[in-house]
Amino acid sequence: MPIRRPAAIAFAAGLVVLVGGTAGLLLTHHSTPALRPTAVSSAIALPAPTGPIVAPPQSADPAPVSKPVSLTIPLIGVKTNLITLGLAAGGAMQVPSTTTVAGWFTGSPRPGSIGSSIIVGHIDSTTGPGVFYRLDELKVGNEVFVKRTDGTTAEFRVTKVQTYLKDKFPTQTVYGPTPDAELRLITCGGAFDPATHHYLSNVVVYATEMT
Numbered sequence: 001m002p003i004r005r006p007a008a009i010a011f012a013a014g015l016v017v018l019v020g021g022t023a024g025l026l027l028t029h030h031s032t033p034a035l036r037p038t039a040v041s042s043a044i045a046l047p048a049p050t051g052p053i054v055a056p057p058q059s060a061d062p063a064p065v066s067k068p069v070s071l072t073i074p075l076i077g078v079k080t081n082l083i084t085l086g087l088a089a090g091g092a093m094q095v096p097s098t099t100t101v102a103g104w105f106t107g108s109p110r111p112g113s114i115g116s117s118i119i120v121g122h123i124d125s126t127t128g129p130g131v132f133y134r135l136d137e138l139k140v141g142n143e144v145f146v147k148r149t150d151g152t153t154a155e156f157r158v159t160k161v162q163t164y165l166k167d168k169f170p171t172q173t174v175y176g177p178t179p180d181a182e183l184r185l186i187t188c189g190g191a192f193d194p195a196t197h198h199y200l201s202n203v204v205v206y207a208t209e210m211t
Contacts, residue, residue, distance in 0.1 A: 099130030112154035132187035156207035181209035
């Protein structure tokens with residue numbers, strides 16, 4: 001598959017990330033290979049949701065569900081194991097150390113529990129497309145499946161796909177509590193800035209559990 005984005009590291013940071021000089025950095029996808037990083041960085045400072053935007057604890061659910069182990073999105077060919085992501089030093093949210101798998105943030109509800117369950121993945125790297133390379137191709141009504149340790153599968157249907165500039169990221173909308181079981185799939189996208197090796201936007205897929 002031809003790479004439609006620059007072969008550069010994509011940070012799965014579905015959070016408020018301020019990129020300096022945004023107005024001057026809305027660049028096209030032209031950059032020199034020498035400016036591109038050669039590997040995934042696992043030490044990216046990504047602030048995690050805190051305070052009132054944290055979803056209710058797992059014990060608050062009337063019927064707690066098992067931990068997620070894999071993610072399947074048939075339309076875009078995603079079939080990946082899920083690693084667990086916690087908090088890094090300094091309170092930042094961890095991101096996957098490889099572009100080939102996605103990760104579930106343990107500070108969010110388990111998929112199928114009440115609240116916004118957060119799964120993040122990289123878009124690409126210098127070696128090619130990442131696990132969420134085609135995430136922005138999803139449309140309303142597409143299906144997403146999360147398998148859990150007890151063998152059950154939570155089935156979700158996409159309700160919205162949005163792209164946000166990182167300095168305009170709607171934290172409360174993405175991470176805030178919800179009255180039902182929902183899923184958020186997050187990666188990077190939009191224009192790429194070769195000077196900082198960052199994408200300037202985040203792609204967020206919203207999905208609700210099918211009942």
